[in-house]
Amino acid sequence: MSKEGKADSSVSWQSIRDTMMARIRAQDYAPGELIPNEVDLAAEFGCARATVNRALRDLATSGFLDRRRKAGTRVREAPRRKATLAIPLxxxxxxxxxxxxxxxxxxxxxxxxxxxxxxxxxxxxxxxxxxxxxxxxxxxxxxxxxxxxxxxxxxxxxxxxxxxxxxxxxxxxxxxxxxxxxxxxxxxxxxxxxxxxxxxxxxxxxxxxxxxxxxxxxxxxxxxxxxxxxxxxxxx
Amino acid sequence: MSKEGKADSSVSWQSIRDTMMARIRAQDYAPGELIPNEVDLAAEFGCARATVNRALRDLATSGFLDRRRKAGTRVREAPRRKATLAIPLxxxxxxxxxxxxxxxxxxxxxxxxxxxxxxxxxxxxxxxxxxxxxxxxxxxxxxxxxxxxxxxxxxxxxxxxxxxxxxxxxxxxxxxxxxxxxxxxxxxxxxxxxxxxxxxxxxxxxxxxxxxxxxxxxxxxxxxxxxxxxxxxxxx
DNA sequence: AGGATTATTATGTGCAGACATATTAATTTC
DNA sequence: GAAATTAATATGTCTGCACATAATAATCCT
The missing domain is CATH 3.40.1410.10 (Chorismate lyase-like)
Incomplete structure (x- = not known):
């Protein structure tokens, strides 16, 4: 119990990503459905919108979410997961x-x-x-x-x-x-x-x-x- | 000649990424060598450090750069390029x-x-x-x-x-x-x-x-x- | 000289605010 | 009622600032 002054008061984008990932897995957000927008999520997590944005962007590039301006963010029905194949050396x-x-x-x-x-x-x-x-x-x-x-x-x-x-x-x-x-x-x-x-x-x-x-x-x-x-x- | 008031005054992280990529290809930065730090690059490009950070982070995840705190950013000698293999549907x-x-x-x-x-x-x-x-x-x-x-x-x-x-x-x-x-x-x-x-x-x-x-x-x-x-x- | 301690530094990340952009929804016009 | 215009909205990104963190460099002590 010593250094909980500052760093702990803010939320990391990784923790938000993990939480959202868990919700997707648990189908808290149904496949194909819209999830709350960034402003609402930022309010829920108590952080800035940029932090939520980073987390959701990461999940989108991983293939779990689809994002479009104005249309919002929705859970992919069939997550297109990718394995990265490094060119053989x-x-x-x-x-x-x-x-x-x-x-x-x-x-x-x-x-x-x-x-x-x-x-x-x-x-x-x-x-x-x-x-x-x-x-x-x-x-x-x-x-x-x-x-x-x-x-x-x-x-x-x-x-x-x-x-x-x-x-x-x-x-x-x-x-x-x-x-x-x-x-x-x-x-x-x-x-x-x-x-x-x-x-x-x-x-x-x-x-x-x-x-x-x-x-x-x-x-x-x-x-x-x-x-x-x-x-x-x-x-x- | 109409809307160069605001958007044009800022530099996009993609353009910085592309410029840096071109320099790596042209070996302006030699393989294995340190490149300028984010603050200097931001000054050169006339943008915020965060923008440079985003560009370099992208090149790092693509396998062209190695980044370590304090140690700086250097060009990978043998860029480990990856192909993404989507799981077959x-x-x-x-x-x-x-x-x-x-x-x-x-x-x-x-x-x-x-x-x-x-x-x-x-x-x-x-x-x-x-x-x-x-x-x-x-x-x-x-x-x-x-x-x-x-x-x-x-x-x-x-x-x-x-x-x-x-x-x-x-x-x-x-x-x-x-x-x-x-x-x-x-x-x-x-x-x-x-x-x-x-x-x-x-x-x-x-x-x-x-x-x-x-x-x-x-x-x-x-x-x-x-x-x-x-x-x-x-x-x- | 050697080892431990203390700066220093470059990247990593968070915040608030602002504007940009792509779409969709609503409204007006004919 | 259909087409065109306008408004609304969610994401995309940039800025400037602050502090965190990891790793190296410098310094101090014995």
Whole structure:
């Protein structure tokens, strides 16, 4: 009983968020229904409207509330909850799992892309492309096979980088920030990659294709195939 | 030339965020380095500190900046960009893709879970479980096969729901909000599910296992296997 | 010198007030 | 009665100020 002079007299936006979240869960506010407006809630909680605003804004970006000016705030009927999937940084992910990480450059050469890659990267045909294939291991076991195409017109500097030590991904993440991109996940058979991933050609593997852009200029397309035993885990 | 009296005199937090983002991209602030503090930036932009704070906070949650009290704000060396993966609401997803959605209940019965399911849900053994298998179609083509276990002790109400019309997922999303959960993605062979997904037993399919909880009580475990042609797409 | 104590500083957050903006509701006009 | 105008309202955001908090830097004491 000592320092309840000031800080305790005001209410934190987190506590309001938690209280409102509990009410939504308990269906004190029915799904689809309007909740009290910010002024009323501020009066109820005994705080400024800005504090309520911060709490409700947070719940809205988390997908539990829908807010519109004048129309008010209502509880989402089917809360669209999202898991955040961080773009894989294989080295960090492997080390975080407690395993020893190793990277092996398999091939690096200027190459002509197949039609599918050209289409993904929206290439005109005159661009120079660097193709890099590599293998990432966890505790000496093959973890992921990577086949990458890099548009040298967009990131010319990478042509002089030694990719035997640093993976292309790590260099690009640091040196070539992208503005946007897309990811695709699907299952397919290992095929020839089974050789690198130490599995049969008809074993199922999870493959991710990622394309990144710097505004309108394509940077890289990478296809990563994970070892059959790998599972991608996400928290909700 | 009319209404530049007031609104224009203040700077929006979005414009500050965009300016700072451009500087990070252009490496005006080097990776790993401190950027000016909020007071200085506010002076530069001619706005209140709170406005700068909002902009920088946004960039921090997007993964481009690291902020610590007293230590200041610095540019992340390897920005950990995240894609938000919304939990699949199959009906909405199929319809959004422009296809006709159809749902078929295949089986619904009280059943005893195999050890793997029991382990995932941390069951003691005394719980009653409802097992629901269903097929979701897009334009009359099998899209996803679902095998679900529902813990009736946690959501007793679902025992009386007619699951021939409404899928268990849609009911649960609306009626049984969860506090947290996990998702796992991996590739496997279709096996017996090939019968429902109209593919060979050794065709590779992408499977997701999702477990959700209401505090410490398990709600449901669902295993969804997608048609071999399906690709999960995300924007970055 | 080493360790404990005391400033100092940058971010985090709260408040009251003001105006902006998007919508919806009410009202007027034809 | 339909269309156009006007009013009302809830959220969005900015300002200026104050104090809280965490972490570092400086200082003091032995």
């Amino acid at each position: 294989t080295r960090a992910d492997v080390i975080a799992s407690g395993a020893r990480y190793e990277y092996r450059l398999l091939e690096r050469k200027l190459d002509t892309p197949p039609p599918l890659v050209r289409e993904h990267l929206k290439l005109s045909g005159s661009e120079r492309l660097l193709r890099v294939q590599s293998l990432h291991l966890a505790d000496d076991v093959p973890h992921m096979f990577e086949d990458r195409w890099i548009v040298l017109d967009t990131v010319p500097d990478i042509e002089d980088v030694d990719l035997t030590e640093t993976s292309a991904n790590e260099w690009l993440v640091r040196q070539a920030p992208y503005t946007h991109g897309t990811m695709e996940f699907f299952a397919e058979t290992a095929g020839a990659r089974g050789q690198h991933l130490v599995c049969a050609p008809d074993d199922p593997v999870m493959t991710m294709i990622r394309v990144t852009w710097l505004e309108a200029a394509p940077i890289t397309l990478v296809q990563q195939s994970y070892s059959p035993s790998h599972r991608m885990r996400l928290d909700l | 199959t009906r909405a997803d199929v319809i959004a893709s422009g296809a006709r959605y159809e749902y078929r209940l295949l089986e619904r019965k009280l059943d005893t879970p195999p050890p793997l399911v029991r382990e995932h849900l941390k069951l003691s053994g005394s719980e009653r479980l409802l097992r629901v298998q269903s097929l979701h179609l897009a334009d009359d083509v099998p899209h996803m096969f679902e095998d679900r276990w529902i813990v009736l002790d946690t959501v007793p109400d679902i025992e009386d729901v007619d699951l021939t019309e409404t899928s268990a997922n849609e009911w649960l999303v609306r009626q049984a909000p969860y506090t947290h959960g996990t998702m796992e993605f991996f590739a496997e062979t279709a096996g017996a599910r090939g019968q429902h997904l109209v593919c060979a037993p050794d065709d590779p399919v992408m499977t997701m296992i999702r477990v959700t909880w209401l505090e410490a009580a398990p709600i449901t475990l669902v295993q969804q296997s997608y048609s071999p042609s399906h690709r999960m797409r995300l924007d970055l």
